[in-house]
Amino acid sequence: MKIVVYIRLKDTVLDPQGKAVVGGLRDLGFTEVADVKVGKMIELYIGDVAVSAEALTGRVREMCQKLLVNTVIEDFRFEVVG
Amino acid sequence: MKIVVYIRLKDTVLDPQGKAVVGGLRDLGFTEVADVKVGKMIELYIGDVAVSAEALTGRVREMCQKLLVNTVIEDFRFEVVG
DSSP states (O other): OOEEEEEEOTSSSSHHHHHHHHHHHHHTTTTEEEEEEEEEEEEEEEEEOOOOOHHHHHHHHHHHHIIIIITTTTTEEEEEOO | OOEEEEEEOTTSSOOOOHHHHHHHHHHTOOOOOOEEEEEEEEEEEEOOOOOOOOHHHHHHHHIIIIIIOTTTEEEEEEEOOO
């Protein structure tokens, strides 16, 4: 089973990496780019476990809160892909 | 207009960062995690431009190939979000 976690900086948090990418794109002539935010996408491959989809969702949320996401500055969402 | 680019390492490329995350999750008791791949999610905010959706798609593909993605080791896809 595959779960994809999408992590992005909260809107109120400055994103210097994104600003650098905007600068790079504009220098290359892509002047239509107004802003860029750089986030993470983490793919989790889960082995065979005999748990309900609900329990698994809870486990993944726990993984995000305990390790994958800095919830002070980042938001996350995830989806079960297959 | 917002476009989200999803970038992931090709399957044949080693992902040491992912391996480190697997180790961390297992140490925390999430032993059901078999593998992890860490990728990027880049949000592009495009200002008002009078181009067709098709032309914009072409521009974004060009941005990916010229700056955002290392096409030797990474795959990408993107979607127009709104």
